[in-house]
Ligand SMILES: Cc1ncc(COP(=O)(O)OP(=O)(O)O)c(N)n1
Ligand SMILES: Cc1nc(C(=O)O)sc1CCOP(=O)(O)O
């Protein structure tokens with residue numbers, strides 16, 4: 001079970017929706033990202049009809065299994081359970097972590113978003129298995145992400161909780177990830193740095209290499 005050993009799986013965490021992008025289906029993008037070496041995949045679909053999310057989600061989950069990569073569902077505990085996800089990610093406006101745990105049992109890991117020390121403290125008290133800290137840099141992908149917070153929150157969480165699994169998210173690409181990793185994140189969570197690229201396999205591979213180098 002991934003829950004006991006999350007940190008290595010957070011290195012390059014690809015967050016994706018189901019929209020066709022650059023002429024590719026979501027499944028093609030997921031396959032390319034997995035081929036390139038992503039270490040975790042989150043399905044974050046806010047608009048598509050549920051039957052489509054179930055059908056395509058099942059296909060993407062199947063691919064993740066082939067590659068041994070944890071599959072995470074954003075926001076929706078019901079869909080996470082139906083898709084037999086390895087993990088669920090919730091934010092400040094979603095079901096609180098302690099209630100998610102009641103619904104999903106002990107096996108599924110829970111990621112919780114934090115953008116302030118207080119949010120991080122509560123998330124850890126509520127039983128977060130990992131933290132998604134952001135938005136680190138400005139992002140166009142999430143309209144309500146708030147002002148960028150930089151890397152200081154990652155640094156302070158790491159100094160207080162040396163073992164806490166944690167990723168930075170928001171506006172991260174291969175050119176600006178080094179400070180995120182150097183501040184103590186186990187990895188980076190990205191949308192456009194993979195999904196919006198002409199060659200998502202190469203983009204994923206370059207991110208993986210850049211994280212490896214930054215972790216040095
Ligand atoms: C890894 C990771 N970190 C943060 C988020 C953001 O979650 P949330 O704040 O609930 O916002 P939405 O993604 O639901 O818009 C995330 N999804 N993944
Ligand atoms: C899904 C998400 N959560 C964020 C947060 O700050 O919690 S920022 C974000 C979008 C990240 O997309 P991109 O890599 O394209 O900037």
Ligand SMILES: [Mg+2]
Pocket residue numbers: 074075089090091092094
């Ligand atoms: Mg959410």
